[in-house]
Amino acid sequence: MDLVRRPSPILECPGDPLARLGVLADELADGVGPIHFIGLSRYLDDARAVVTHSIDDTTRYVCTCLDTLDAYDIKATVFISTGAPEMGRLWPRLRKAVADGHELGAHSRRHRCTARESLLFCIAALSRYEVHGARRDILAHTQQPYVWTWAYPCGNCADRKFAQRMIALAGCVAARAYPGERGDAHLVPDLQTYDPNPFAARYTQVVQKGYNTEDGVRISGRTDVKALNAKFDEVYAAQGIYSFVSHPQMLDYGPDTFYERHLAHIGGRNDIWYVPMGPLYAYHMLCRHTSVVALKANDAQARFAVFSRLDSRVYRNSVTLEFHATRQPRVTAGGKQLAERTTSMLNRWDGEYVRRAEQRLWLTIRPNTVVEFR
Ligand SMILES: [Zn+2]
Numbered sequence: 001m002d003l004v005r006r007p008s009p010i011l012e013c014p015g016d017p018l019a020r021l022g023v024l025a026d027e028l029a030d031g032v033g034p035i036h037f038i039g040l041s042r043y044l045d046d047a048r049a050v051v052t053h054s055i056d057d058t059t060r061y062v063c064t065c066l067d068t069l070d071a072y073d074i075k076a077t078v079f080i081s082t083g084a085p086e087m088g089r090l091w092p093r094l095r096k097a098v099a100d101g102h103e104l105g106a107h108s109r110r111h112r113c114t115a116r117e118s119l120l121f122c123i124a125a126l127s128r129y130e131v132h133g134a135r136r137d138i139l140a141h142t143q144q145p146y147v148w149t150w151a152y153p154c155g156n157c158a159d160r161k162f163a164q165r166m167i168a169l170a171g172c173v174a175a176r177a178y179p180g181e182r183g184d185a186h187l188v189p190d191l192q193t194y195d196p197n198p199f200a201a202r203y204t205q206v207v208q209k210g211y212n213t214e215d216g217v218r219i220s221g222r223t224d225v226k227a228l229n230a231k232f233d234e235v236y237a238a239q240g241i242y243s244f245v246s247h248p249q250m251l252d253y254g255p256d257t258f259y260e261r262h263l264a265h266i267g268g269r270n271d272i273w274y275v276p277m278g279p280l281y282a283y284h285m286l287c288r289h290t291s292v293v294a295l296k297a298n299d300a301q302a303r304f305a306v307f308s309r310l311d312s313r314v315y316r317n318s319v320t321l322e323f324h325a326t327r328q329p330r331v332t333a334g335g336k337q338l339a340e341r342t343t344s345m346l347n348r349w350d351g352e353y354v355r356r357a358e359q360r361l362w363l364t365i366r367p368n369t370v371v372e373f374r
Contacts (some may be wrong), residue, residue, distance in 0.1 A: 040287045
């Protein structure tokens with residue numbers, strides 16, 4: 001069974017999702033009416049582009065880095081190794097990060113690395129203790145309801161199919177790679193959209209200083225603000241996903257530093273969705289597995305059932321549906337009126353609201369509901 005390119009069966013609910021919604025077969029309609037469903041938006045609330053950040057490793061600099069990200073309102077996946085001695089002091093700050101819309105991802109318990117990767121090494125590195133254990137630690141110490149992501153320590157084993165399958169079987173929806181530092185492959189993998197293989201997901205570029213390894217090899221960094229910003233501009237122009245990776249211990253902090261000048265360039269834009277990696281890949285999966293069918297309108301202008309087989313305990317995202325409407329209607333989902341979207345920054349993934357422009361409207365809702373236009 002190929003678990004790499006398809007959701008694991010444990011992430012799906014059995015049975016008929018329409019029946020679970022209480023929709024009967026004779027309620028289905030042909031969808032011809034004053035309101036037309038156009039499609040699911042590529043990004044939440046039909047944002048123009050996406051910024052997603054991940055920060056790796058368990059050091060005291062994680063706290064400074066999170067404070068800095070909050071100042072620029074950028075959302076990150078914090079990949080932590082839960083067996084590290086510093087964890088005791090980090091958990092309170094990480095609980096605040098979860099409340100603020102960041103994500104905690106598993107980066108094993110012990111962060112075992114090697115420059116000479118072997119199958120035996122990878123079997124140990126992907127053991128239940130390291131993978132399930134790190135995920136369990138996050139659930140036990142924080143209010144985060146699920147652990148969606150994994151990052152391979154030092155990028156080891158990311159290219160091995162069995163490793164990717166282990167991560168999928170553990171319940172993750174995505175895993176981030178880190179291509180070889182010793183050949184400078186980690187600097188600009190140049191991914192500008194979703195990785196077709198979410199279990200060895202690359203990223204656009206690193207933003208961090210170089211360093212020397214314990215065996216004396218110089219590893220390059222990427223700190224030229226002009227080059228960093230130009231790469232972002234390229235992805236933004238293509239309406240893509242800009243994903244960047246940093247190690248908080250390889251940064252400088254302060255408004256004049258390369259890191260913060262880059263954050264200032266990419267932050268604060270109201271046509272960008274700022275979202276951590278797990279909820280981003282979950283959105284992608286949920287969009288591909290969400291169906292919208294027209295129902296008999298009854299006394300409304302139009303009604304639609306929006307449903308998905310994916311387990312809503314894992315796929316907790318909202319999705320955005322685009323409609324064409326000649327007259328702007330009032331919209332309810334599950335019987336409750338949807339609020340108009342008011343905030344300018346798009347930095348969450350589970351809100352429910354409606355946004356309008358002329359004869360278009362975008363409904364952002366969690367699937368498995370009936371929407372009515374009145
Ligand atoms: Zn690491």
